[in-house]
Amino acid sequence: MGSPTAGMEIPGMRAMGVFAACMMVSFGAFGQSEENILHHGATPDDDAHDTAAIQAAIDAVAKGGGGTVRIPKGRFVSGGLVLKDNLRLVLDEGAVLQGSSDCNDYGGKPQWNDALVKGTNLKNVTIEGPGTIDGNDCRNPQGEEGFRGPHGILLAGCSGIVIRNLTLERTGNYAMLCRDCTGGEFENVTVRGGHDGLHAQACTRFNVHHCDFRTGDDCLAGCDNQDFRVTDCRINSSCNGFRLGCLDLLVKDCRFWGPGEFVHQVSLGRGGQGRTNMLSAFVHFAPKDRNPRLPSDRWLVADCTIDHVDFVYGFDFDKGLWQTGQPAKRLRFQNVKATRVANPIRVLGAADRSFELTLENVSIALREDRADREVLNLTRFGSLRLTNVTLQNSGRTPVLRAREGTTVWLDRVACVPENASPFALERIDETKNDP
Template identity: 30%
Template sequence: MTEQTFNIRDYGAVISKDQLQTKAIQACIDACHQAGGGKVLIPEGTYLIGSLRLYSNMILYLESGAILKGIENYQDYEDFHVPSSIQYLQDSYYVKAWNLPEYYFYGMITAFNEENVQIIGEPGSLIDGSDVYDKNGEEGFRGPMGIIMSGIKELHLQGYTFANSANWSHTLDGCEKIEVQNVTIKAGHDGFNLHHSKDILIEECHLETGDDCFAGYDIENLLVRRCQLNTACNMLRIGGVNVRFEECTCFGPGHYPHLSEDSYYTHGIFKFYSIDGDEIKQPANKIVLSKCTFADADRLFIYDFGRKDLMQNNLPLKSLTLEDCQIAQLRRTSSFKGNGEAVTLTLRNVQIDYDSEEPFLEFDESVTLILENVHFVRPTSFKDGTKDFVFSNTVSMSM
């Protein structure tokens, strides 16, 4: 079947930085939907929008120079009254702690429980969240999400830049078969949130975020490769099974600020995520960071199972492996504690250049620590409970 193209200009959309175009663009989307799907074309120019809703068998296509710009009034966005797969919005503790409004999962470009949805941007296309302020939003200032794809089967995102998201730039929850290629994220909050999603490939992306680059729990089968990550928070706040990051470059400090702290330093490389306010099907396992470079952050690991303040008190982590990685310019002691839940931490063919008087890693008796051909550029201390160990040169051993 020949792909049908629907141009938003044919449905009344005009280039404007101050006139809202949501109704005209949605009319074009609805016509595409009624025709059974096709391509919704966004020509070059700036179009001011609130919330748009996409449907199955649809491509939202941005030409070079096309800009979808979020209107600055948070009341022009909506959640379409569709329940999210992310359940902590129903948990009174987190609602109060983070000041979450009932309409928390509202955003610029949305789709819910659809199939075969694509957002494609030519080089030079932009989605701008305008850093919308919502006095009733999370933390008393965060506005709408950027892209919300919830319960989508077969999702493809490619080519565009997303800037200044007022909350997470990509909420991809409960989705299956996700492919993301050559997407750039700048400023705002989180980059990709992948709660309850599976069978995911993300490659050749460039993230410069104010909050976590990647976040999510209950993830299955995630491969991220050849991405550049920069953040004023955590590179990876992750929990899941068969999660793999390959050939990624992760470096701080953040180019854009962490908005709630007004700070730029990178908190950590890997921070475990297993929140008790949501359902998680199985313990996290087989998380691998391979052929990656990590530089200029406070900590390499933040794992202290059972702590609610760290959102690590649902199901535990069983294994984490770093292989063929380079680590440098870390400032503070990493924590890796199972607190009674057995976990294996493997460092294989890793080079560590750590220049601090603090121990590099503190771990507990729940941890099996495996070092295979780990090269320490300078003497480096580890702490196991009350025992201190100092490693230098190249080490292979199990503890």
Template identity: 30%
Template sequence: MIILTERATFSVTDYGAETQSEHVQTEQFQAALNACRDNNGGTVVVPAGQFHIGSIRLYSNTRLLLKSGAVIKGSENLGDYQTFGEEPGIRYLHDDYFVKAWHLPPYYFHAIIAAYDAENITIEAEAGAIIDGQDVFDPDGEESFRGPMGMVFARVNQLQLKNYTIKNTANWSHVIAGCTDVRATDVTILAGHDGFNLHHSNRIEIKNCVIKSGDDCLAGYDVANLSVHDTVLNTACNNMRIGGTNILIDRCLFTGPGEYPHRSENTFFTHAMFKWYAADADTIKADGTNIKIENSIMYDAQKLLTYDFNNKEIMQNGRPLRELSLIGNVIGKIKETSKFLGNGEPVKLRIEGCRITPPDNQPLLMIDDMVELIFDNVTFTTPTVIARKGRAEVPVSGYITREVI
């Protein structure tokens, strides 16, 4: 008999889950989570051992603790996953253009672990615990192969993610949508698709994480008050594909090529280190302001930046970017010219205190007359030019104290 007490602990094995079993243990995990909910909260423990599960749902005031040696594997049976009749509020799921272009199914946001309209949720692990999505294949999923997400959190207030490894997710590792006060610390993401997707979320801190993903490391539009520090961003897509306000990336390593492949293209090269994200298929509250990448190493990508406002195909046709600053960064091994185009909307790009090795025999940037480009105490290791649409190129080389283009 299980006695429920305040701040109780609920082991999934007390509710029938068996370690090392090949049988799916979703019911047993959910029973422990439901008991925790009915007790107004507590800790649900996953002990050492291997467990296969489909979709489970966490409720308010729940801490899911994976003990050392615990391995949660996503079921390989697509029928074991569900959305619990909920949606995360990412509206392009219902946009005809993107549904057709990407082959999005209506159950797109099913996942191994989910929580909706909740508060005070923690996913935490002791050393060596792993969540493995097993790259579950879905012929009816996005791009005709992507399966369930790793985790979906929608409209959760006070979300903490700590010290686990999640790998081989069949789609995004983390959907964090419309959440507030999010902290991710010492999380490792290996392979799969996007690392952290942060659509419509506010007050997020990501620190001491390692993200080695097949798709975007950090993604999401309508993001507010995001700080990322001391984190590795390695990808076969974009290190950051982000849109929002008050975003600070500090003391991070942006690096390519990806250790794991971009699965739809089977390529490893990094596309861009920063790519703007703002789609008109969803509501975005503000233009992009106060976005800074500081004191970071940015090394080995096709492009440094991608901004081509009003380009629907790359989801940059929502609210415009107004201000991006690169400050104190070491930037090198960029292979191609970066487009940075306001296309009728003014935007400021400030590059300050950086050391830049530009592409060989190509312009560093292509800008238009809506861009105010400011160099301040910048060192170029080799000469390059700034290409300007409809105007003469501007050569830049050596040490530039200050120049406005």
């Protein structure tokens, strides 16, 4: 039997050729000027604020049409900084750009758009290490949920973005927030603690490669995005790996694991020590209040491992938290191994049965203490296609429960342990079952 997905275009491949060309143009767009922040009065390794000195270096480079601003070795304390077009901000080895602990130092009245490093409607912006941006866990008592402070990096309406070889830690809100941006390259970025790692809203053509996210909140999040590639990344969270809405997504050669190494800050506000369990490797994200335009469609997750998460994937178009603005549609897992999972892949799709799930060369094993449940649970879907799949639970309940579907296609599906009644199918229009 041929693969049901043979010939399908890999998400993101079409757009990335254009994106690569854009990146080559942007790399040559910086001017020849270079400004060291020490030459503008910044002083390392003290608690004096260097905001004005760093901003002066940025403005001087911008006046000459663009160039490089260099932060040398040392710790430099700053409030909010505003980037300019054709700018390359370099943090040298041992350089730490540390955010002020006062939330009022980020652009006036504290608000959701505060950030340590901010750019709006810019072209050709690069922020690179190997130094560190340290948000200093800056909290805002008037912020969302009573504590959220400034983001690490906020870029809105920008194109030609490069963030690479950089560490971001302890940010007061998201490490990186991008809104309405086009063409983003994120390479060898390390995120530790804080909240969301990379939150993208209405962004197009992002390439995230060889990054290491270990966050208290979602690693990658946002909705209304298009043409994203996430490859060779490490994903650890006390919330979700991907809480994402995206049209055309490729996730390849990534490792997901829980529990989170950093506590979920929101749970601390509810008393106790806070939780660290990793909720989902993937969960659909399309909140109605953001008025999303795009569904999540043409997702390929390939050559990944997932361990010790509550869910591999979740989508509930009726009542799912922040999931009902646009539906999820076609999702394919290929060469994926998931171990010690607490709950089934659970889907409650749209009434038009537009959701399609394909698993090829996939194994999913439930945790021993949560094994008396199905591994897959789908309601209202167009097609479910399983090829060379191993599903492991206690053996006392079906591994698959599917209702109100158009097609269920089972090809070499193994149950561990052997199960006398492995499949519970109700109101399925067509079933194909190959041994």
